[in-house]
Amino acid sequence: MEKEATLLEDLLGLIKDKNEAALHDLIERLKTEDLVYAYNRFSKDDQASLINLLSPEDAATLLERIPQNQAVEAIENAEVETAASILNELYSDDQVDILAELDSTDAEAILDEMLPAEAENVRRLIQYDPESAGGLMVTEYLAFESDMTVGQTVKHLQEKAEEYEDYHVQYIYVTNNNRFAGVLQMRDLLLSRPNTKLSSIVIRNAFSMPPEASLEDLISFFDKYDFFGVPIVDGEDQLLGIVLRKDLREAESERSNLELLETQGIVGGEELRSMPVLLRSKRRLSWLSVNILLNIIAASVIAFYQDTLEEVIALAVFLPVISDMSGCSGNQAVAVSLRELSLGLVKPYELARVLWQEVKVGLINGTVLGILIGIAAYIYMGNAYLGLVVGGALAINTVVAVSIGGTIPLFLKKMNTDPALASGPILTTITDMLGFFLALTFAGAAMNYLV
Amino acid sequence: MEKEATLLEDLLGLIKDKNEAALHDLIERLKTEDLVYAYNRFSKDDQASLINLLSPEDAATLLERIPQNQAVEAIENAEVETAASILNELYSDDQVDILAELDSTDAEAILDEMLPAEAENVRRLIQYDPESAGGLMVTEYLAFESDMTVGQTVKHLQEKAEEYEDYHVQYIYVTNNNRFAGVLQMRDLLLSRPNTKLSSIVIRNAFSMPPEASLEDLISFFDKYDFFGVPIVDGEDQLLGIVLRKDLREAESERSNLELLETQGIVGGEELRSMPVLLRSKRRLSWLSVNILLNIIAASVIAFYQDTLEEVIALAVFLPVISDMSGCSGNQAVAVSLRELSLGLVKPYELARVLWQEVKVGLINGTVLGILIGIAAYIYMGNAYLGLVVGGALAINTVVAVSIGGTIPLFLKKMNTDPALASGPILTTITDMLGFFLALTFAGAAMNYLV
Known part of the structure; x- marks a missing residue:
């Protein structure tokens, strides 16, 4: 009882003092459940102040951890510039989930302020049904053309190591003139000679799914196969994104929770x-x-x-x-x-x-x-x-x-x-x-x- | 409607004909949901015949995909030798989940027939609360001593590639005189020179959890951090196993489903x-x-x-x-x-x-x-x-x-x-x-x- 009360007081104190550095440190250290609990207990004003005080990265981390309707509300109540800079930091599936819930004028205003590449990506993804593969996929993945060598690929990965740090992906996708050609595991790179072409080690009959695939199709797929993710490919073999096992489990668990509330008349x-x-x-x-x-x-x-x-x-x-x-x-x-x-x-x-x-x-x-x-x-x-x-x-x-x-x-x-x-x-x-x-x-x- | 009826007929026909090869092919090709559906519709006798006809590997795959109480029943009804050879093929967490549900005499008889190393592992794991980190962890992970070099590690991985093929793990754990010392990502190996010692690239302040950690602790951990798994370490720094994100999500989703049924009086x-x-x-x-x-x-x-x-x-x-x-x-x-x-x-x-x-x-x-x-x-x-x-x-x-x-x-x-x-x-x-x-x-x- 005391722990939560103290935490609430500490956080509110830091918000009142506008102590951005201490807030950053405290939020980094908090367990998700405590942060979610505290945020939920704040008044609307304190919630808005907190979001404003946090760096876009920290605010994005917070939004990823609170229930989605609260994240939507936070973005609704933020200034357009703040909202856009936070959204730039989110994964593509979370960007879409939030923007899809806003008024279309609000969403357009935020999209106009976002990084052009991110905004374009969202505009493309938002067209998919949120419970389909297209709606669940993320576009943060690694793909290389099949005529590159292992050495070139490793060099590229080394150079961009920082940018890719946040990527969940444990696979590397291989394309052939921009058409999906197959998949590589990180360890396939590890165990091959530098001058090997990706085309000679790629797993060609890799599984993929169309963006229209349903939640049930995806659940069935991940039950059957032990993969971390599945590439989503359209009718013209274009690689559109990947659906990660972890996002799918979240969608599934969310759905059974909603079912519980619906049965009882919510x-x-x-x-x-x-x-x-x-x-x-x-x-x-x-x-x-x-x-x-x-x-x-x-x-x-x-x-x-x-x-x-x-x-x-x-x-x-x-x-x-x-x-x-x-x-x-x-x-x-x-x-x-x-x-x-x-x-x-x-x-x-x-x-x-x-x-x-x-x-x-x-x-x-x-x-x-x-x-x-x-x-x-x-x-x-x-x-x-x-x-x-x-x-x-x-x-x-x-x-x-x-x-x-x-x-x-x-x-x-x-x-x-x-x-x-x-x-x-x-x-x-x-x-x-x-x-x-x-x-x-x-x-x-x-x-x-x-x- | 017709699809499922045909599938049931085909499977039953192959079971009656004891056509092991065709059964293997059909089961490999089936979607999980169809297999689960069909198995659920079989009589007890047909279920037992199917388990007997399948290779231990195929039977293990089937048991991993059907609801747990059906898997337990299948093992109960199988001959001790068949049961043991199937259990040898399962991941350690599934081995324990099934054996914990059996009569202790039945479980002992099967353990005596299992591979000694697998049996010993189960006897150790079965002591943990199934909703704790100890109960959810798997023991299929890769660990190397910190004075090994990157070159030695890669060579070992190449030699054992086939054995490790089924491992979910994307991390390599590093030990120091058998005590947990830290973690390496596959790509850290990829990006280092062969003569580098693991001790110089290991991430030392890696997170770990005790075997007593609760489901809530684990959920909170995986909500906060984007890891695929977390090492489970006892009070003496011994590495006991790892809890994988995917297994946790399954446990969580299972729990909210049970809640729905309990609310309605089951x-x-x-x-x-x-x-x-x-x-x-x-x-x-x-x-x-x-x-x-x-x-x-x-x-x-x-x-x-x-x-x-x-x-x-x-x-x-x-x-x-x-x-x-x-x-x-x-x-x-x-x-x-x-x-x-x-x-x-x-x-x-x-x-x-x-x-x-x-x-x-x-x-x-x-x-x-x-x-x-x-x-x-x-x-x-x-x-x-x-x-x-x-x-x-x-x-x-x-x-x-x-x-x-x-x-x-x-x-x-x-x-x-x-x-x-x-x-x-x-x-x-x-x-x-x-x-x-x-x-x-x-x-x-x-x-x-x-x-």
Whole structure:
């Protein structure tokens, strides 16, 4: 507790004093998690002051480490010149991610101030879908023409050692009249004689991917092969960039985090408490207000059977239990399907197989839960028939809930709708309606034994 | 649809024909996702036959690509000799992950059949916590004594080129009388004269981590530094292994996936539909049966106010809506807190700050949802007071739900309990009880206007 409070104070003190040197030293030494935590706790003004005080290199390092929406906000709030000089220091994929989120006029103003080569690069990259190979690739890579010798290549690398220091790449790409020809590992250079031509040691049947390749394609590729990166090559064999394994893992991990938030009803999958209250409210409400409508529709089944309920008022205790437990059982099945979809273990059209696998679990769990609630109803109200009515309704409804829960994500995926966001509300609406209907019609049929 | 069906048929045909050569070719060519999908669809017998027919190298490649619990099952079902020869081919971290899941007698039998050096290595590694640096490290790395020259090192690398081919590592570690002395990049070798001693080019203040370092420590390290791996060194400066960035990302992504499943009530965070039905049922039921108890307790509030409900039976329609909507609002806040905890943006003791941030959202969303349900109740039942009762109860309950939802994960984390699994049930029990209580006491107070 004390550590974080002290850190916040130290940082704020240095910002107030405009002590650029000490800030540089402190930020170099901080662990990412502490820096991210501190930045997140600052007021908007302190965040802007910090960004202004840092050198473009340090500011770029900071932006690479905080969540992306905060990085976008920092660039939005900075002067155009400051923003441009920070962006010059970022890797091409981060440049694009940030600029793509800005208003197009803001983005244009910053691009005009950036180094012309960097700006041109961004303008080219920003056209790709951010979850495609084109959107994930970086353009910081090493490529040499195939008629160069090992000696020339090593000499070039030695001369430019400083410039290349930040490059992640462990491969050297070889081109032939600017067309992608293959790949070399650093150690291939090491183990060859200086006068060898690159063309004679290049691995020619190297893998490459088109810029349109999807996140799934890339995940599959890196699962299969132990490479650090894959070259992205267009239809005319031009080398466009490389996708690095590390960037891919980040994209993948980001996506499963967003899925977690979406399942719980955060539209867009992203909310940080540092966002404005109204924005947070709005995003949550957009899902809640659809949900309350569905809920009221579902509950109107109860109104329809109001006479039955009036005679067996004890049933009112168990209706919310049936609704909630069916939702829980169904959502377990939804979660398993989302996971299996993302692992590629199930295809969207395999509704029948998943249905059968869920029906089996539903029969067991429905029986157990039905007996539990039945006993509770019997003990509570002293009427075994009430136990049968409530238990029977929950048992049947559980089978239906897991069947729908297991299959609805597949169905939504097939319809190209987002299964994480929509599965829950659809599921609970159907199971609420059916649960209320079953309990109240069973009660109506058994009325003579209940009152 | 046809593609996968054909693939399954082809593979099964080759398995039945015991056509080892064709199987090898087909598996080499398959994308990971297709292979994983197909394996997952096989019967247990066909899975075992496939593992038996493959060469140890191919079987190892397959096991590295399927989910871990399936890999464990494959090894369990194989003959001891087959299992041992497959395990010999795996990376040390995968060897340990699989053997740690087996019965200790089964594991011992396999270890006795493995290559002695590999077995000894596993026995050492298996002692580490799987989510610590020791549990995540691999022991396939290159290390040379610091008094060797660049020329000697390159010669050694050339001679052993084939053996080292599979090594991920892009660094060379330097030891001094077996103590960790620093690190070299491949390109440092490339750019130095052959008679240079490693001691004169080694980067001495290289980062290292102890085997006890946690997953969080490692994530923070790799977020901060652009390295491919970090050496793991014990208190006596012995180099034990290296943790690779790629393995860390896999561990991290795995963890956020498990969190998604736990939030939805899959205890242990892992279920694949290829698991036995009874196991799947049991895991889901262990959470559901606690939940149904909590639900019945919460619903007993309704029984307590049965007289009120009998007089205003229309309220029975809205009780499940209040219960469900409060749960939804609260779970949104739970999801945001889980996300902020895992990003390190909030510390477990910051209950007050989170509470305040949620109360603000709760006031807005509670007002909106309260008005919506109030209008619905008014239109439906033609009684404005009923609208006030229902709307007021939901409005207040929403504020409480988001307050509890935002803070309960922090509280559970502070108590060292798993917030993903327990937050939901605790939340909904409290909000159900309060929601029913509010609606029914408000109704009791306004009874004269309601009937």
